[in-house]
Amino acid sequence: MRVLPVGDSALLVEVSSGEEAQALHAELLRRRAAGELTAAEIVPAARTVLLDGVPEPSRTAARLAGLPIPRVLPRDQEPIEIPVRYDGPDLPEVAALWDVPPKEVGRIHAAAEFRVAFCGFAPGFGYLTGLPDRCHVPRRPTPRTAVPAGSVALAGPYTGVYPRSSPGGWQLIGSTDTVLWDPARVPAALLAPGARVRFVPVGAG
Amino acid sequence: MTDRALAVVRAGALTTVQDRGRPGHAHLGVPRSGALDAPAAALVNRLVGNPPEAAVLETTLNGCAVRPRSAVTVAVGGAPCAVTVDGRPAPWGAPVRVPGGALLELGPARSGVRSYLAVAGGIAVEPVLGSRSTDLLSGLGPPPLADGAVLPLGRPAGPHAHVDTVPQPGPPAELVLRVTPGPRDDWFSTDAFRTLVTRAYRVSAASNRIGLRTEGPALARVRAGELPSEGMVLGAVQVPPDGRPVVFLADHPTTGGYPVIAVVRAADLAAAAQAAPGTPVRFTVVSRR
Structure with a gap:
């Protein structure tokens, strides 16, 4: 684990894997809730957790340096279920990359248990991990100018659901009517970092 | 809509509603947003007696023009610019009383980029995640001002500040x-x-x-x-x-x-x-x- 200072009031904690970053994030949230850590923002990402708005960064960095990271992620919350029609336009390509018939893609995807590693790109857009390594796929060579809201998509190790229509280069395997982001709702984001997620196939898939 | 409102006559190149933003949601992919020149936004709020978190207008390079439906106290700060009420010069960096139906104009920035307009009571558009700021990256908050738009105003909180004037920033050479x-x-x-x-x-x-x-x-x-x-x-x-x-x-x-x-x-x-x-x-x- 490396703790890198960022400006005058932030720290970037870098670990060696995505799993470790998720465990570190859970541990930092726990410490903040217990009053052992002060940070305005705790922002997990692929291999790091950013602590922003830290009053005494050098002191906090020294305390973090030897922090033991629990190996087991908390499982206290039930998975969020997202119904999906596995009817995406990139289903045939993903099936070819996985070397399975197209109708198998939904079955394999829905069998995995996911966790929101981090959010970014757009409010409420979660980067979900949980697919086996052999199911990781590259981005499309040319991004689409408009991906419809509710599209369920793959890129690299991640699954994501587009909270609203936006440009995007991920491989689209399905769609959902679930509202991922609604600023009028509490909480606005359905998927927050650390949340467990399952995709449930619906309709002709 | 009540008469506590502001009609947008000329939106300008890019005028947005801004307050202190919505920090604390970065883990959900939500940018902080908020006034870019935060001290200038805080100062114009103080000049009209607003709390520091009240929403103001942030212009970009060429100002804007608005017409309050009823009399309001306003203050303009940030990038120095001409301020007029129905064509008559009014002070920059000081509280100004604008009669209902009068045209308040902020001219192009003489130096700098962004001028700030505070109205007593604040711009009272619906907050999103605790902030009224327009976030141009993610589209949260109200859209940038458009000609003909009407912005609701809040109730003035207290008396405006008693100041003669505030210093105008010189043009930044570097x-x-x-x-x-x-x-x-x-x-x-x-x-x-x-x-x-x-x-x-x-x-x-x-x-x-x-x-x-x-x-x-x-x-x-x-x-x-x-x-x-x-x-x-x-x-x-x-x-x-x-x-x-x-x-x-x-x-x-x-x-x-x-x-x-x-x-x-x-x-x-x-x-x-x-x-x-x-x-x-x-x-x-x-x-x-």
């Missing part, structure tokens, strides 16, 4: 940005960091609320490939593949995959918000506090 190195300075050669803190840059016309883009010598990387996406802070000096540093401002993305060579001191970002395209930029390295 934008000096103090930086601390890292967190990804090791992705660049030592020459690249020296280039950043010794060579001359200019503010690019492609700058916006997301970032202050620069023109100048490109910074060469020593590490190829992409950085796994990581959290970004306000003031981060991110270096995209073209090598020209970009300073992240209030609407910056919460995560990014280009390395951050340095971070600008928060206290210098208000000046960055007022640096017009073409302004010389000098990055100077300071030790971490």
Whole structure:
């Protein structure tokens, strides 16, 4: 684990894997809730957790340096279920990359248990991990100018659901009517970092 | 709609509603947003007796014109500009009483980029996640002002400040940005960091609320490939593949995959918000506090 200072009031904690970053994030949230850590923002990402708005960064960095990271992620919350029609336009390509018939893609995807590693790109857009390594796929060579809201998509190790229509280069395997982001709702984001997620196939898939 | 409202007569190049933003939601991919020149927004709020969190209007380069439906107290600050009420000159940097139905105009910025208009009671559009700020990256908050739009106003909180005038900032000849190195300075050669803190840059016309883009010598990387996406802070000096540093401002993305060579001191970002395209930029390295 490396703790890198960022400006005058932030720290970037870098670990060696995505799993470790998720465990570190859970541990930092726990410490903040217990009053052992002060940070305005705790922002997990692929291999790091950013602590922003830290009053005494050098002191906090020294305390973090030897922090033991629990190996087991908390499982206290039930998975969020997202119904999906596995009817995406990139289903045939993903099936070819996985070397399975197209109708198998939904079955394999829905069998995995996911966790929101981090959010970014757009409010409420979660980067979900949980697919086996052999199911990781590259981005499309040319991004689409408009991906419809509710599209369920793959890129690299991640699954994501587009909270609203936006440009995007991920491989689209399905769609959902679930509202991922609604600023009028509490909480606005359905998927927050650390949340467990399952995709449930619906309709002709 | 009540008569406590403001009709937009001329929206200007880009005028947005801004307050202190919505920090605390970065982990959900929500940018902080908020007034780019935060001290200027706080000052105009104080001039009209608003609490510091009240929403104001932020103009870009060429001002705007509005017509209150009933008499209001306003104050204009930030980038110096002509202020008129029904064509008659009114003071900049002081409380001004505008009669109902009169036309309040903010002229083009004489220097700087962004002028701020506070109205007693604040701009009372519906808050989103605790803030009324327009976030141009993610589209949260009210849309930028459009001609003919009507903005609701809140009830004035208290008496306006008794001041004669506030000092007008002089035209910034040079934008000096103090930086601390890292967190990804090791992705660049030592020459690249020296280039950043010794060579001359200019503010690019492609700058916006997301970032202050620069023109100048490109910074060469020593590490190829992409950085796994990581959290970004306000003031981060991110270096995209073209090598020209970009300073992240209030609407910056919460995560990014280009390395951050340095971070600008928060206290210098208000000046960055007022640096017009073409302004010389000098990055100077300071030790971490």
